[in-house]
Amino acid sequence: MALVAPLGAGENWPQFRGPDGQGHADANGLPLTWSETQNVVWKTAIPGRGWSSPVIEDDRIWLTTAADEGRSLRALCIHATTGRIIHDIEVFRLDNPPPINAKNSYASPTPIVDVGQVFVHFGTFGTACLDAQSGKILWKNRELRLDHKEGPGGSPALCGELLIMICDGIDVQYVAALDRRSGSLRWKTDRSGPVNEDFDQRKAYSTPLLIDVNGQPQAVCVGADRVIAYDPATGAERWWAFFDGYSTVPRPVHGHGLVYFSTGYNSPELWAIRADSVGNVTESGVVWRYMKQMPTNPSPILVGSEIYVVSDRGVATCLDALTGRDIWVARLGGNYSASPIHAAGRIYFFSEDGETHVVRSGTQYELLATNQLDGQFMASPAVVGQALILRTDTHLYRIEQGKP
Secondary structure (H helix, E strand, C coil): CCCCCCCCCCCCEECCCCCCCCCCCCCCCCCCCCCCCCCCEEECCCCEEECCCCCCCEEEEEEEEEECCCCEEEEEEEECCCEEEEEEEEEEEEECCCCCCCCCCCCCCCCCEEECEEEECCHHCEEEEEEECCCCEEEEEECCCCCCCCCCCCCCCEEEEEEEEEEEEEEEEEEEEEEEEHHHHHHHHEEECCCCCCHEEEEECCCCEEECCEEEEEEEEECCCCCECCCCCCCCEEEEECCECCCCCCCCCEEEEEEEEEEEEECCEEEEEEEEEECCCCCCCCCCCCCCCCCCCCCCCECCCCEEEEEEEEEEEEEEEECCCEEEECCCCCCCCCEEEEECCCCEEEECCCEEEEECCCCCCEEEEEEEECCCCCCCEECCCCEEECCCCCEEEEEEECCC
């Protein structure tokens, strides 16, 4: 089964964390500095509340939002050149939205856009496919039910003709795949392994990572107390490992024959596991673990032989990706939920305070710039051409060098 074809980040940004799902932008000339009055091409107010990250295809930006106190779950399309809202579509209507965590939104999962189709996901509230030109809803599916407790979080992943989603609630825990053409259920696999006696520690909010290992695709899905790699065509388990952690949010990354993932809440750790493992590899497949100042929300980013993370409380760490040895640690300050991106030797870290720290990638810590916008960053960024597309809690920005 073929993975979704990678696209140049300068042209499209089709999913959460970009073309490879790991935060890499194949772009030169992204801005180093900006503010509310510098390098802003446009700034568009976004109605409602949503933490989904922007995705881009053919000069159209898609994101989701929730209006009417979570009753109206909507898909928005914004013109990437002008910032004009093209479509504002109600996809689902909820009569009585359940309570969610005050820090979350009803529209946190990021859409996917691919060859003229937009897939929007609102967790247990439903998944849908829209035509990217007209905004017409092509299908809906509301079969994937679970109790998130804190609200929806994990985004879908596309693998060939399948849309794969992690569904880890306090009541049920499973991974499922929908047919991208019809929305029908193709497979559903219950999470294996022991069930935590504390129902609150059964939930998770991560996003599958599709990788290729020796010519065979895997869907790596982190949950509460476990990480499992599935055959994306069938849902069969390839390998798995157990740990102590729940409410896992960060998306894994892959490189050097290893899968790197965060263990979530309690005492967050970063683990590296061999991607060609088979069966239970809790002991045999773990190459290294790192336990100090690891994130529970932002995803890691792998650049060359170094892996970079920022903790929720603003401590950035650079580790040797092969050994787990710490290379440098720096306190950026602030609180962090958004995942960083890398482009042309720079790593961009986005804080909940609307601040962006730009750090040079490498074994010596070097802060290149600190930039401030109004609002807060909960969504992760996107890239189009030589521009950053940034979503705060109230607005969407196009940031580009040399613009007034």
